[in-house]
Amino acid sequence: MAATALLAVELRARLFPFGMVTHPANGASLADPRQGITVEPLGVGTRIAAVELREDGGAIVAAAQGLDRFELDRPLAFGKHYTLTATVERSWSDQRQTEVLEFSTVGIPTLEGPADRSLAPDASVTLRFDQPVGKLEPVGELNLAVQPDETRTAFRLSAADYAQGQTYPTQIRWETTTGVPLPPFELRISTPPPVSAEVNLRGADNLGTAMPLQIAFSEPLAERDDAGRQVRIQTQDGTDVAGRWGWIGKTRLQFTPRNGWPPSSVIRVSAEPGAFRSTQGGFLEPPLDLSFSTGTDRKIFVYLDTQTMTAVENGQTVRTFKVSTGKPKTPTVTGSFYIYARFPTKTMKSRAKKGEKGHYIVENVPYAQYFHADYAFHGAWWHNGFGRPASHGCVNMSTQRHNARWPQAPEDAGWLYQWASLGVPVTVLHSPAPSASTRIALDEQRREQPGLKSSPAP
Structure with missing residues (x-):
């Protein structure tokens, strides 16, 4: 009798299996959330008595009773832990079984940094993630080649054939290392602005x-x-x-x-x-x-001992002037320079503020030609003592413009302004050398640019 009963049980188990088949499997850690949940009763007459799906934390996602088959066709969330409790029963054999399964859906890797990116100097953008990523494909107008590192946590996107100074919306389509498609995300990749160049001598x-x-x-x-x-x-x-x-x-x-x-x-x-x-x-x-x-070969020589200035063109002296250079306490600078700024009329003022010693403002200074820092050739209508030091450092020249006291004064400053131009070499010497010559000032960094400093005293 015992043997017969055992044989009957074994036969029933083989001919009439009982239980359930679930998806995903118990303990799955990288479940595809798109595939949903299924519970399939196993065996003739087996039905689902109850099924319940909970998120980690206790929230019920789905629940049902008395089903021939359970299927949750909507997708689950990425990176969530779930608990599935299912009970199946078979009334004619008085069988009942409950299973509790746990599984986790695959998580979305976290992108480091913002969505707004700028191309690096080598025309690339590097995306870094907190875990490995499978396939990664940028989609948009910006042509990007993709190169992952060995760990597949960093992807270098190299751009080609792009417009400068633009922002390109780019969609990133990607997958997990197991081939699960991930929700696409957007980047805004900015290209560097173009380099512009302004040339001082143009034209x-x-x-x-x-x-x-x-x-x-x-x-x-x-x-x-x-x-x-x-x-x-x-x-x-x-x-x-x-x-x-x-x-x-x-x-x-x-x-x-x-x-x-x-x-x-x-x-x-x-x-x-x-x-x-x-x-x-x-x-x-x-x-x-x-x-x-360029114009003709013109050079200007200033001699402090004789208070004269000579204009030389193509190696020949074309004119010599009496001038007034700086007084002993405000001497004119010596050395080799060139005319770097010119103004038909200029207002000159001291660096000293109003009320301070040495303060002055002189308007309508004619024919100003700067050759070093605040030092300039210019007309001086406020004195007629040319041939002796009289200035605060500039080279004063005779002029008729604004000259009410000496209307017959020669227009030396105006002549020099018409004859000279930007870039004409200037040499200031204590006395004439045996062979007067000039050289080009090379130390541009020491020369102050016009507009950066106030003008010198006339």
Whole structure:
């Protein structure tokens, strides 16, 4: 009898199985939340008595009773832990079974950093995640090549063929390492602004031979030491102009021609598109292509001992003037310079404030030509004592403009203004040398620019 009963039980188990099949399996840690939940009764006459799905924390997601089959067709949340409790029963065999299963859906990797990104100087953006990522695909107008690292937690996106100074909306489509599609996210990738360059001598005419060429960039360049090599400076016949490159501050590149610019020449300055790249990665889009022209070989010599000034053109003295330079306590600077700024009329004022010793304001100073810091040639209508020191450092010259006291005064300052130009070399000496000559001032960093300082005393 016992053997017969055991055989009957075994037969029933084989012919009439009882239980349930669930998805996902108990203990799953990377369940696909899109596939939902199913509970399938196993065996003839088996039904689901009750089923309940709870999120971690106790919130009921779904519950049902008396079903032939349970299916939750809506997707679950990413990165959640769930508990599934299901009971099946079979009335004719008086069988009942309850199972409690736990599983977790795959989590969404966390992106480090904001959604607004800027291309690095090498035209790339790096995305970093807190866990490995499978497939990653950027979609948008910005052409991006994807290169993951070995851990697949960092992805380098390299851009090509983009417009500068633009923001590109980019959708990132991605998957887990197990191939589960993740919700796409949006990035806004900004490209660096283009580099612009302003050249001080663009279109200049009748320029003196000593005026340095300066290229002012909109922002600092990445390869500063090589910037000058990108520029070609040639005369109209294609001859390269020799000189020295140097930086003034962070964004101004200066070229000083060796022995000065060739006189009476057209000088062309050029650079290829993309020749200069900024520290942000922007580059010069249009080619640099400009020209300027020089005038005759003109030089100005000032002699402090005789209080005279000589204008020399093409090696010949064309005119000599009596002038008034600085008094002993306010002497005129000596050395080699060039005219860097010119004004038909200028208001000159001291650096001393009103009420302080040495304060002055002089309006309508004619024919001001600055050659070093606040030192200038200019007309002086307030005295007629040329040939002796009388100024606070400038080189005073006779003028008729605004001159009510000496109406017959020669217009020396006006003549020099018409004859000279920007870049004309200036040499100030205590006394004439055996062979008067001048050189180009190379130390541009020591010369103050117009507008940065107040004008000197007349």
